Amino acid sequence: MSGPTYMQFHLAFLLPVVAMLLAAATVTRTRTIRSTVWPVGRPIYWTGVAIVTLVAVIYTTPWDNYLIARGVWGYGDGRTIAHLGFAPVGEYAFFVIQPILTALWLGQLTLRPGWPELSGLGKIADWGRVLEVGRLGLGLRLIGVVAAVSIGVFGGLALATPDTFYLGAILVWAAPVLFVQWVVGLPQLLYQRRTVALGVAVPTLYLWIIDRVALATGIWYISPTYTTGIELFGLPIEEALFFLVTNLFVVQGLVLFRWVVDRWA
Template structure:
């Protein structure tokens, strides 16, 4: 292996971004606008989501590597646990913190009243079902296998999040969109560079061959849904904490 390694990818893209976000997060702690997404409760939520991400992603990730959906250049990784290199597990852990650090720079206005309706939740569940069924259908064709695997894997998480808090997420859609799209775009650029340098290689057999600015569409979709998991999870965690605190203080159900 003469090119960059997976560890060097972490050092070049993830470590500097994390360091910058940490520095600006704590430097601007007192200057942030109303109700920042920070504090002990916020970071405990980040820890919970990180553990959930590792548990939920590990078997899926290992299966796809074993299937040959993607592979790593010889000598580009330090060691392997199961079928995945240790740097892959590190990435699964780091990504939620990277996204959470970005989200902590944003402010959460007070929750609007009258958003606790069933209709958005039912719409969210229906959309998640369509995603899951579409993904299941895509698994049947080699060229769309990776695309289908992402959709099938994403559908249960999206269904749970939308069933619990679709009205609240929709009411905070600008916050969610900004929280998702910025880190997703950054990780897409980093992934594009890693693929260009051959740190990992996607199988032509299991991908559509379609790209966005040279990045396989499957990778762009992966970063979109994983950042949705993190941002929606953290916003809903804050909503649950705020609702519990309000109900404890007033004795009124705020749903």
């Protein structure tokens, strides 16, 4: 065996960052008065993290195993220790670590005060405002439905040719989750768009960098047969899209969880 293993990858690039973010969170939990996604004194945020992580593992496992079996990607000789199905143990560890890393980062970010249905509607007599907000929310949710369905249809078409197969697999896999999240709370996500964008962008950029390192060192590889050949700074565009989408799942899920908690508190 030559080169780093999958577990060494976790030890070098993921666990230290999780530890640093956890240390930062420990400090800010006792000092901040900002309205953050992870509110001070309310550990229920981690109930949301646990739910998102569990859903991620359950939803991703069969998809991941299928693509490995299909040969879309694989692992260097001696780089993995053990497998559950077609996926190595390190892959399942990634399913758990990534949401925690993203959640720790997101938990430091601030929220806009209030929510679309809750802000500006304090007077029960303002029924015109209630109807206006209701119509706007319905319209945004319909846009979300059309967007998610379009993503799924485009992904399905992309599955038909080998060089767009991985791209199509990502889009078809992503579409149902985006459909649910956008139908449930696209108005809330747009209201908190700055937090959502920053929450997604930073961990995604970091994961792009370390994914590029893993590919360069042979921990895993992506089959050229099933990819477009388009790269982003040496990273296959499909890999870049995968980490963007998965972080979007986590961030949107946790922001919506916070909205639900606030709504029913």
